[in-house]
Amino acid sequence: MVIKKRHWALPTVPLVVVLLAATGCVSTPSAPAEPTVAPSTSGARSLARVCAKPAAGPAKAPAGAVTVDPAVVGDLAAKTKKSPPNTTFWLRPGKHRLESDRYAQIIPKKGNTYLGAPGAVLDGRKTNQYAFGGAARDVTVRHLTVQGFVAPQNEGVVNHDSADGWVIEHATIQNNSGAGLMAGARQQVRASCLRGNGQYGMNAYKAGDPLSDLVLEGNEIVGNNTDDWERRRPGCGCTAGVKFWAVNGADVRGNWVHANRGAGLWADTNNNDFRIEDNVLEANDGAALIYETSYNAVIRKNTIRRNNWVVGRKYADRGDNFPFATVYLSESGGEPRIRARTDKIEIYRNVLENNWSGITLWENADRFCNSPANTSSGDCTLLVPDTDRCVQPAIATAPLYADCRWKTQRVDIHHNRFVLDTSVVGCTVECGRMAVLANYGTYPDWTPYPGERVAEAITHKQHNRWHANVYRGPWSFIAHDPSRKLDFGQWQGTPYQQDAGSTFRARDGG
Missing domain, CATH: 2.160.20 (Pectate Lyase C-like)
Structure with missing residues (x-):
């Protein structure tokens, strides 16, 4: 019997907000040439309509089969x-x-x-x-x-x-x-x-x-x-729709993941080396994709549309200012010391159309191995096999970004198309945000990871980068913490310097 302990990401902002949120012989194809413009929207991927049209099995017993x-x-x-x-x-x-x-x-x-x-x-x-x-x-x-x-x-x-x-x-x-x-x-x-x-x-x-x-x-x-x-x-x-736990190496491709009551795909706790490509992720109540406390992934050429309306609206209507995302990376990033087909998280050549918000990169300053705030209880990072290295008081002498914590780092977001028509989504509050942020960690009281420094690191020092994207619609941007709302010019300017080479047109769905 499988008995699962609770695993959950807590995006702890000034008011704690809970986000609701494969071997095959896996080849390693060379990366395609980057496009000079992002892919077009609408119908970018064919649908795997296998529920309505299942392939028929053999009408007669194969030779030697038991009937x-x-x-x-x-x-x-x-x-x-x-x-x-x-x-x-x-x-x-x-x-x-x-x-x-x-x-x-x-x-x-x-x-x-x-x-x-x-x-x-x-x-x-x-x-x-x-x-x-x-x-x-x-x-x-x-x-x-x-x-x-x-x-x-x-x-x-x-x-x-x-x-x-x-x-x-x-x-x-x-x-x-x-x-x-x-x-x-x-x-x-x-x-x-x-x-x-x-x-x-x-x-x-x-x-x-x-x-x-x-x-x-x-x-x-x-x-x-x-x-x-x-x-x-x-x-x-x-x-x-699918939950992954501690999976090392997964190819998730060409699937139609839709209308699930919650997230579409969720990789939770020490997953590594994922390729998520050529999928259609649509109309899921929560995020299309959550990649949480995990490592090294390529997320490319997916069509992602009309997700997160239920969950995003639910929390926005409560007045929460956390940027609830359709693609949500929580304490997840590239780690060259862990063997994989990539050493970063690369998100590119995707179409995100009329979702509730876009991509959020989040790091919970309170979440590290053996912290009481670590909801993946009993799990440590893939870099620390001996969890005794991450207990008080030993951890108190560790460097700020010791291997006892999961880090949102080395995330490369490029050549995507982000489209938002607020009349389609039905926004009554803001529903078009990109974000890179952390909370001001204060728990436990012996934490060696001050939240202000975590927020500075995820925003400026951990090589998280947007560039060469196309934006259509009234997008806004969050950096450092939920209170710092930026327009496109501020997002591109000093000190954030995001989305170099990207284009922005504020007209809804233009």
């Missing part, structure tokens, strides 16, 4: 148990059921393959908790609908035990409680529909073991968090 009969309750689990590893199972059309015991599930053997015929559904009937579990590696699930399972919070229905090397292709995993899918190392999820699950479409988390080399490609991830966990447990940080 599974939907009329026999528990037939799939029983035949899996009797068959050797590397067996292929073909599920006939119809609803397949497990025994009525809530813990009944299929326990695959190494190398098993499960193929669904057209119309094959594995249905938990709101009775069974898990569909596929166990530790077997290299299992494949294709052309199968999995629905109606009731996994507990933070647990998952398919690959419940986060076994390694699974391949999920042309599957529909829908209308389950908990997470539709868990992840193990080297897991590949392609051309699948992760829809309407109670908490996550996928929860990439493995107890006691960091994951590596995930691929998430060409999927539709829609309408997840139907159980509205942030309302039931405020501040839990436990929702998203």
Whole structure:
């Protein structure tokens, strides 16, 4: 059973504000030439419409496959148990059921393959908790609908035990409680529909073991968090279309991530080496993307539109002045000492259109390893394997930016197009902000990281840079702390010197 501790970023500003907020053989393509202008808006990426048009499975059993009969309750689990590893199972059309015991599930053997015929559904009937579990590696699930399972919070229905090397292709995993899918190392999820699950479409988390080399490609991830966990447990940080925890190496490409009740994609706590590219992220209640206490990523060629309206408006209407972002980097940055395909966070050639605000780079001065304000409790940075280095009083003698804290640094934001039409977004308060800022940290009282110095560092000393972008609409800019609101000229001028080579036109959506 997976039991997750609470992980959450607290953007502590003068009034504390809680932001609600994959191996494949991963090639390393050379970076494309930078465009002289940012990409055009509207329809920049095709949509992975796999929920409406799922690919059909084989109408006949492949040679050597074991046929599974939907009329026999528990037939799939029983035949899996009797068959050797590397067996292929073909599920006939119809609803397949497990025994009525809530813990009944299929326990695959190494190398098993499960193929669904057209119309094959594995249905938990709101009775069974898990569909596929166990530790077997290299299992494949294709052309199968999995629905109606009731996994507990933070647990998952398919690959419940986060076994390694699974391949999920042309599957529909829908209308389950908990997470539709868990992840193990080297897991590949392609051309699948992760829809309407109670908490996550996928929860990439493995107890006691960091994951590596995930691929998430060409999927539709829609309408997840139907159980509205942030309302039931405020501040839990436990929702998203997909949540990643301590994943080292992920390619997230060509997905349509939309209409999730919360964030679209959320990488939380010691993730590293992500490529998030060619996705359409739209109409998610919260941020399109949160990258939190994590390292080294390329975020490029994504279309990001109409996100964060619900969460952004909720807090703005309360009078909070924190720049709630559609792309939110919280204590995350490039770190050359951690091996990855890049040594920075590079955000480029994206289109952000009619979202609630833009990109915020944030660093919580109170958040460091072993601080009581560190909501990733029990976790230290990837640079400090021995957490005893980060306890009082040892940390009190450390340099300001010792390795005990996550830093928002080496973020390069360029050749993006930012479009805002306030009549589309329906703004009644300000909804178009870019920001780089920190809070004035004061907690705990023995902190060695004075907030004023943290704010100065993230703003001026940690190589965070906007340049060569296009802005259309009434954008404003925040630097250092929430009180410093800047116009475009001030943002470009001394001392901030941001957005060199960028163009700005204030007319809405122009």
